[in-house]
Amino acid sequence: MTLLELEGLTASYGPVQVLEGVSLSVPDNGAVGILGANGAGKTTTLRAISGTVRAGGRIVFDGKDIRGLRPDQVAALGIAHVPEGRGTLGDLSVRDNLRVGAYLRRDRKGIAADIDFCLELFPNLQDRITSNASALSGGEQQMLAVARAIMSKPRLLLLDEASLGLAPSTAKNVYDAIRHLRLTLGIAMVVVEQNANLAFTLVDSATVLETGRSVLTGTSAELKGMDEIRRAYLGG
Ligand code: ATP
Numbered sequence: 206m207t208l209l210e211l212e213g214l215t216a217s218y219g220p221v222q223v224l225e226g227v228s229l230s231v232p233d234n235g236a237v238g239i240l241g242a243n244g245a246g247k248t249t250t251l252r253a254i255s256g257t258v259r260a261g262g263r264i265v266f267d268g269k270d271i272r273g274l275r276p277d278q279v280a281a282l283g284i285a286h287v288p289e290g291r292g293t294l295g296d297l298s299v300r301d302n303l304r305v306g307a308y309l310r311r312d313r314k315g316i317a318a319d320i321d322f323c324l325e326l327f328p329n330l331q332d333r334i335t336s337n338a339s340a341l342s343g344g345e346q347q348m349l350a351v352a353r354a355i356m357s358k359p360r361l362l363l364l365d366e367a368s369l370g371l372a373p374s375t376a377k378n379v380y381d382a383i384r385h386l387r388l389t390l391g392i393a394m395v396v397v398e399q400n401a402n403l404a405f406t407l408v409d410s411a412t413v414l415e416t417g418r419s420v421l422t423g424t425s426a427e428l429k430g431m432d433e434i435r436r437a438y439l440g441g
Contacts, residue, residue, distance in 0.1 A: 206233045208267060208393045209254070209361055215261035216246075216253050216417075223249050224260070225417040229395070231361070236387060236394040238404040238411030238425070240438055245414040247397040248289055251363045254395070255279050255286040266361070281309060285359035288399075289348040289366045295339030299330050302338050302349055306356030316356070318342070323352035326382055326389075344375035351383060362394045368403050380406055401438035405429055413438075 207230055214227040216441055225425065231237045234260045239247045253260035264272040271279060280286075280335040285306075293302055303323060307316045324331040327348040333341055337351055347367055368376035368385065384407050387394060398404035405425045413421040415435070421428070428434045 207265075208235070209234045209264065209395070211250070211254070212251055213253060213262035213267070214264065216249050216258050218249075218258075220353055223417050226262070226282060226419065227414065227417065228422075229412050229413075231393050231395060234391045234393055236396060236408040238401075238408035239395065239397045239414060239420060240401050240404065240428075240434075241414035242296070242437070243399075244422040246417040248365055249417075250414070251286060251288075251365050251395065251397055254363060255284060257286075258313050261362065280357065283334055283358070283360035283361060284363065285354035285357050286363040287350045287354045287367065288363060291346050293338040293341075293346050293349050293353065297338060297339060299334050299336055299341070299349055302353050303356050304427065309357060318437070319358070323355060326386060327352055335353045342375075344371050344379060347379050348382060351379075351386070355386065355392075359392060362392050363397075364394055365397045366399060367396075368398060368400050376400065387419035396418065401428075401434070404435075 209231040211227055211229040214224050216224040227250050229237060232318055239250060241247050249258055252258035254264055256274050256279040260272055263270055266282060294305060305319050310316055329345050330348055330352060333345060338346060341349060367379055381404050396408050408425055410424045411428055412419045
């Protein structure tokens with residue numbers, strides 16, 4: 206079953222059209238990457254899905270066209286967005302950031318159990334549970350941003366540049382944890398990532414954007430084998 210389908214997605218900032226036809230299909234439990242150069246429209250695609258940018262075309266989630274819904278309505282359907290720059294709340298503790306992630310939920314026992322689950326998944330956060338988010342390292346903040354998103358019990362996670370600004374070993378740890386999360390919870394994901402090598406450790410397939418258009422889609426194995434992908438995104 207397909208969980209999310211983008212068809213001919215378009216979007217503009219004022220007079221400047223930045224998406225001109227993005228197509229993408231995410232199966233239930235699948236993880237799909239979006240690759241592309243700076244400015245290709247990757248972040249805007251995620252914003253269109255989460256309702257923070259107005260879009261044209263079709264955005265079908267779980268069989269319903271959700272284009273035009275407000276961000277809170279999209280979130281309530283089970284789509285959680287981990288934005289570039291992480292968006293954790295610096296003045297709040299790690300625990301309170303996790304609670305904020307669960308703000309739509311009323312099951313107190315379930316929330317407590319899921320906080321424990323997140324702390325098992327990201328043991329660094331356990332050690333910093335009472336620290337303000339602003340006191341965490343970049344890698345810890347990224348883990349907190351993912352954990353906070355998980356607290357809403359999403360069916361689909363939108364992940365924007367989770368490796369940005371992190372040392373390579375830290376980025377790998379973050380991706381290892383996200384992969385574990387994917388295997389454990391079976392959450393579907395759309396993964397925007399500059400570092401294609403890292404993306405391919407997590408996603409089953411990916412689409413390549415060029416100036417706001419999907420130009421190539423394939424499985425991770427197919428894409429890794431293509432010379433133009435290797436040259437453009439894999440450092441050789
Ligand atoms: P990056 O990795 O640099 O974030 P991207 O592929 O995610 O690149 P987008 O951030 O989606 O690309 O940006 C697509 C285009 O839209 C770029 O040309 C960018 O300069 C422009 N853009 C992005 N945000 C805005 C905005 N708020 N107002 C005007 N133009 C914007």
